[in-house]
Amino acid sequence: MNSRLSYFTAGREGIWSIRDVREITGKGLSIEKRLNITTLPPAGNEKWTLRGIRSNERYTTTEEKSQLIEKQEDLGRPDSKFAVLIPIKKTEEWWQLSQDRRREIFEEQSKHTSTGMRYLPAIARRLYHCRDLGTNEPFDFLTWFEFSPGEQDRFDTLLSELRASLEWTFVDREVEIRLQR
């Protein structure tokens, strides 16, 4: 079975070199040499590890989903030498909102999906969920972005657009882990 759960482990192993770790909101993570992605938990000599699970979509409509499928390309393209892992935790206030209110903030007010869609297929994206893996997860989501080095400026613009949105006022902790293959 193709495991939905992945571990992102910082240490001395893995195909991704860590170029930078930036504290965006709240407590950051230490800068280490490499990031290793595995489907089994790390052996225990890691500096830090994050875990996330691929799950069903929470806000995407049928129409948005078919547009995404049409525009997006797979991870692992030969040109995608840069990646960025962004763990995020949202506030308790966010999680207490009803589904329709979260959707409204996420898309109608913050244009989360349609903003990301403008950067497809150049900037590929995959979402992992953490919040319901257990009681005490440090983050709610991990988002993985992959692109060619020439797209870095556009990626930075994408981040600025998202961070200026109403949705981001519900972000409690955010770290940016910049990687190179």
Next chain:
Amino acid sequence: MNSRLSYFTAGREGIWSIRDVREITGKGLSIEKRLNITTLPPAGNEKWTLRGIRSNERYTTTEEKSQLIEKQEDLGRPDSKFAVLIPIKKTEEWWQLSQDRRREIFEEQSKHTSTGMRYLPAIARRLYHCRDLGTNEPFDFLTWFEFSPGEQDRFDTLLSELRASLEWTFVDREVEIRLQR
């Protein structure tokens, strides 16, 4: 911290006696003496254990939520001597549907929330999520119902209504664990 994660363990301990275990769809679970509910995993001598986590609402709108809050009462009422635990797994087809399509089936077509609401406050209900606890969970949800013995016929009617809905055509496995305090 009030743990969101609970374990439902069948064996010889716990305040709930198991009256019956019914296989509704797919593989059942063995009938044991008692069900114990804990926030820590069982020691290891259990017959079977289920785990689930309380999480944000996935389909409830702001209006539905305020109606629910107004009508519902807490778990643990002195009269609520009967409980039923219903673990459910949905099909892969369900999880591949977009959020708007799942909501449409769940409420506009199957009237899941409004059906449950008609039985409030008599039949109290709490939902636990399992699907994103790990890669290989046997169920997607656990629903806990509590009511006084005099409400059992109405509870059975509630179950029949839900099981006749379009949403239930996406149910892959369902077990009914009838309990008495």
